[in-house]
Amino acid sequence: MFKQWLSQFCEKAVGSGVEVHIDVLESIALDVIERINQGDLHKWQSAYEQLPDASHGRIDFQKAALSVVFDQAMPESFYGVLEDKLMALHPWRKGPFQIGDCLIDSEWQSNLKWSRIIKGLPELKNKTILDVGCGNGYYLMKMAEYQPKLLLGIEPGLIHNIQYWSVEKYAQSGVCLLPLKIQDMPVGLNCFDVVFSMGVLYHRKSPIAHIEHLKSLISANGSLILETLVVDGDERTCLVPEGRYAQMRNVWFLPSVAMLSGWLKKIGFNNINVVDISLTTVNEQRSTDWMKFHSLKEFLSDDQQLTVEGHPPPKRVVISCQK
Numbered sequence: 001m002f003k004q005w006l007s008q009f010c011e012k013a014v015g016s017g018v019e020v021h022i023d024v025l026e027s028i029a030l031d032v033i034e035r036i037n038q039g040d041l042h043k044w045q046s047a048y049e050q051l052p053d054a055s056h057g058r059i060d061f062q063k064a065a066l067s068v069v070f071d072q073a074m075p076e077s078f079y080g081v082l083e084d085k086l087m088a089l090h091p092w093r094k095g096p097f098q099i100g101d102c103l104i105d106s107e108w109q110s111n112l113k114w115s116r117i118i119k120g121l122p123e124l125k126n127k128t129i130l131d132v133g134c135g136n137g138y139y140l141m142k143m144a145e146y147q148p149k150l151l152l153g154i155e156p157g158l159i160h161n162i163q164y165w166s167v168e169k170y171a172q173s174g175v176c177l178l179p180l181k182i183q184d185m186p187v188g189l190n191c192f193d194v195v196f197s198m199g200v201l202y203h204r205k206s207p208i209a210h211i212e213h214l215k216s217l218i219s220a221n222g223s224l225i226l227e228t229l230v231v232d233g234d235e236r237t238c239l240v241p242e243g244r245y246a247q248m249r250n251v252w253f254l255p256s257v258a259m260l261s262g263w264l265k266k267i268g269f270n271n272i273n274v275v276d277i278s279l280t281t282v283n284e285q286r287s288t289d290w291m292k293f294h295s296l297k298e299f300l301s302d303d304q305q306l307t308v309e310g311h312p313p314p315k316r317v318v319i320s321c322q323k
């Protein structure tokens, strides 16, 4: 299955900025695919394989949910199987997605982040785009509206990959997803016109190395859209939580916006533009039928002024900058 999706990428990448690197990316991805060994994968694969067939839909980009509209009304039996198989891919973190009459009400209302991102969106038409840590591809599918040449997402979480391909079965967006980590990407490709890194920086032990790596993937004069958790403070302020942050493991650096801007400048980015700074609300991130575990409300103090660990509550910045 993953090999088939890799072949689709290799075909789609022809004529894009990535064309000269297809062989090296194919060999890296094949190596990763060969080593995939995750207990639940067969369960997710089987749900994907049992998704009901439908005449291809099209994406309606006007809706907040990533919405697939079918040419004709689908029968109730179709939706019964569809919902059952999609629910087998619980938890749905990012979305919402609407496939015909089936609404996948995900934990995150990612449309809210998307409305902040588009305030600083560079030109995407005919461009080669990379989204690092793209989750289930919600944002990449939104970007398809702008008709880029290539939309590639890399995402190590296999369930997110399978969720993406499940929606893509109906959406036919043409987005490519590979089950790679940023560490798998060769340094110095210099070939993506726009690189997105959203919600990944704070998971990296070495945030400056992460940003340098991203820069090396971007073509001359290309752009980076960086979205990450920040704290209030000046250019000397950075939170490195001792344990968890809002119950998340593996959280390393939460810089102030001033410190993060300083990192970007020092690494050599230009035109550094703070597009948005927003507190994450319990309206944006919450438990739903499609994500039944605890969510932000349970990770904050009762008055929502602190995380349960006593840290400032989640605040996120969107920065755009140019190589």
Ligand SMILES: Nc1ncnc2c1ncn2[C@@H]1O[C@H](C[S@+](CC[C@H]([NH3+])C(=O)[O-])CC(=O)[O-])[C@@H](O)[C@H]1O
Binding pocket: 094, 110, 132, 133, 134, 135, 154, 155, 156, 157, 160, 180, 181, 182, 183, 197, 198, 199, 200, 203
């Ligand atoms: N080393 C890594 N390389 C690549 N991806 C990684 C790595 N480590 C973790 N991830 C992936 O990065 C994503 C972080 S979520 C953001 C999703 C989306 N971008 C969003 O903006 O909603 C965090 C959030 O919810 O904000 C997950 O899908 C991880 O598997």
